[in-house]
Amino acid sequence: MPETRPAKAAPDASRRSERSRRAIFDAALALVSETGYAKTTIEGIAARAGVGKQTIYRWWPSKAAVLLDAFLDLAARTGETARRNDAHGGEGDSEIPDTGDLAADLKRVLRATVDELTDPAFDGPTRALAAEGVVDPELGARFTEALLEPQLRSYVRRVEAAQAKGDIDPGVDPRVAVELLVGPLHHRWIHRTLPLTHAYADALVDLALRGLAPRP
Amino acid sequence: MPETRPAKAAPDASRRSERSRRAIFDAALALVSETGYAKTTIEGIAARAGVGKQTIYRWWPSKAAVLLDAFLDLAARTGETARRNDAHGGEGDSEIPDTGDLAADLKRVLRATVDELTDPAFDGPTRALAAEGVVDPELGARFTEALLEPQLRSYVRRVEAAQAKGDIDPGVDPRVAVELLVGPLHHRWIHRTLPLTHAYADALVDLALRGLAPRP
DNA sequence: CAGCGAACGAGACGAGGCGTCTCGCCGGCC
DNA sequence: GGCCGGCGAGACGCCTCGTCTCGTTCGCTG
Numbered sequence: 229m230p231e232t233r234p235a236k237a238a239p240d241a242s243r244r245s246e247r248s249r250r251a252i253f254d255a256a257l258a259l260v261s262e263t264g265y266a267k268t269t270i271e272g273i274a275a276r277a278g279v280g281k282q283t284i285y286r287w288w289p290s291k292a293a294v295l296l297d298a299f300l301d302l303a304a305r306t307g308e309t310a311r312r313n314d315a316h317g318g319e320g321d322s323e324i325p326d327t328g329d330l331a332a333d334l335k336r337v338l339r340a341t342v343d344e345l346t347d348p349a350f351d352g353p354t355r356a357l358a359a360e361g362v363v364d365p366e367l368g369a370r371f372t373e374a375l376l377e378p379q380l381r382s383y384v385r386r387v388e389a390a391q392a393k394g395d396i397d398p399g400v401d402p403r404v405a406v407e408l409l410v411g412p413l414h415h416r417w418i419h420r421t422l423p424l425t426h427a428y429a430d431a432l433v434d435l436a437l438r439g440l441a442p443r444p
Numbered sequence: 445m446p447e448t449r450p451a452k453a454a455p456d457a458s459r460r461s462e463r464s465r466r467a468i469f470d471a472a473l474a475l476v477s478e479t480g481y482a483k484t485t486i487e488g489i490a491a492r493a494g495v496g497k498q499t500i501y502r503w504w505p506s507k508a509a510v511l512l513d514a515f516l517d518l519a520a521r522t523g524e525t526a527r528r529n530d531a532h533g534g535e536g537d538s539e540i541p542d543t544g545d546l547a548a549d550l551k552r553v554l555r556a557t558v559d560e561l562t563d564p565a566f567d568g569p570t571r572a573l574a575a576e577g578v579v580d581p582e583l584g585a586r587f588t589e590a591l592l593e594p595q596l597r598s599y600v601r602r603v604e605a606a607q608a609k610g611d612i613d614p615g616v617d618p619r620v621a622v623e624l625l626v627g628p629l630h631h632r633w634i635h636r637t638l639p640l641t642h643a644y645a646d647a648l649v650d651l652a653l654r655g656l657a658p659r660p
Numbered sequence: 661c662a663g664c665g666a667a668c669g670a671g672a673c674g675a676g677g678c679g680t681c682t683c684g685c686c687g688g689c690c
Numbered sequence: 691g692g693c694c695g696g697c698g699a700g701a702c703g704c705c706t707c708g709t710c711t712c713g714t715t716c717g718c719t720g
Binding site (some may be wrong): 265266315316325355356359360361362363365367368369371372376377380400401403404405407408410411412413414415416418419420421422428431432435437439441 | 464481482571572574575576578579581584585587588592593596616617619620621623624626627628630631632634635636637638644647648650651652653654655656657
Binding site (some may be wrong): 498501 | 705706707710717718
């Protein structure tokens with residue numbers, strides 16, 4: 229077994245055309261924003277990008293995988309310019325601020341998440357990718373690892389800092405604490421049960437922090 | 445405007461064939477469990493059920509809608525027999541027991557939810573429906589209303605009872621309290637971030653209840 | 661009990677996307 | 691400068707979609 233994946237003769241990545249890759253990303257993002265994910269087809273992306281279908285099938289297993297990579301590429305590029313315009317000097321993942329006021333810090337970033345999930349420009353594509361990931365474990369893992377986990381890990385670091393300061397009980401698993409905050413938010417977003425508001429984000433932080441407070 | 449939905453000439457439901465309806469449900473459930481949701485087609489369901497395609501298109505707008513109704517029909521039938529075998533005398537929605545020990549009651553039912561979401565027989569179809577609902581608001585609303593809300597409402601009633609007894613702070617919105625419990629569980633299920641275990645369910649109950657406890 | 665009409669089973673139909681394939685062509689390494 | 695593999699282009703067979711037409715069946719209504 230010479231390869232980890234002997235299924236298909238692997239293409240030679242070093243000969244890959246960067247020009248085509250970018251054109252495919254641009255076409256995919258344009259089509260999804262214009263006509264929606266469901267009506268976007270691989271044939272359509274190829275035509276719009278001026279690319280052979282085989283070039284897409286050679287490098288991606290599914291339409292969702294193409295869009296995920298396009299999404300990540302877009303995020304990486306905009307993140308790059310944003311990082312240049314700030315003068316932060318590239319931090320890897322955006323970090324949750326630590327002003328010392330844990331509740332305020334969490335509310336700030338949870339409200340930002342609410343705004344993002346509410347923004348129609350992000351809501352559509354993100355829903356499409358999330359839905360595809362629910363059903364396709366392979367893609368779901370990539371979606372989670374690339375988009376969700378970095379965010380969760382930054383929460384975990386902030387919680388650990390609070391634990392070190394004594395604001396959160398040392399016996400609490402930081403990961404569970406983070407899910408206590410983020411889980412309900414995602415629940416409302418995914419199932420559209422009730423409106424996603426800043427007030428809801430604040431209420432979650434207050435309730436969760438009471439549960440996470442150090443035991444007397 | 446004689447009808448609420450003037451779009452299509454509405455078929456006459458009183459003449460509908462019950463025999464076909466049941467055959468379609470059986471075929472849909474069988475095909476999904478045999479070959480998976482993605483490979484199940486409306487053509488396939490019609491053929492398997494011994495039914496014309498038009499009979500499906502006449503009554504359902506999409507493959508997902510068919511499966512949702514089939515799922516609900518199945519749940520209603522098994523729920524019916526279960527209710528007969530117990531001798532409870534039909535309660536509408538299954539109620540969360542109230543033994544007086546709130547934490548124990550919640551852990552019991554949350555563990556049951558974990559078992560359900562972990563059971564491969566339920567996981568597959570439920571994922572497919574949930575994913576479709578994420579992207580299709582119409583279907584998502586039906587999915588939520590028929591499968592999710594009844595469960596959430598029973599949680600809400602249990603929380604309200606606890607509030608009346610003074611086990612939960614009266615200032616807490618019961619709905620938010622419920623989402624604090626259920627949200628993180630669904631989050632792990634949907635995104636497969638970490639394993640869904642009884643221990644996790646217990647940890648959630650303990651943390652959440654500390655947050656919900658009456659203020660001193 | 662008769663007969664009207666709508667839902668029914670069956671399947672033909674055009675449209676269109678899928679995933680594979682086969683062309684030359686092109687462009688980067690040896 | 692020649693080789694080799696990715697490239698654009700698009701033909702191909704297959705499948706499914708959603709619509710449509712048959713003739714049949716079955717339930718309501720007169």
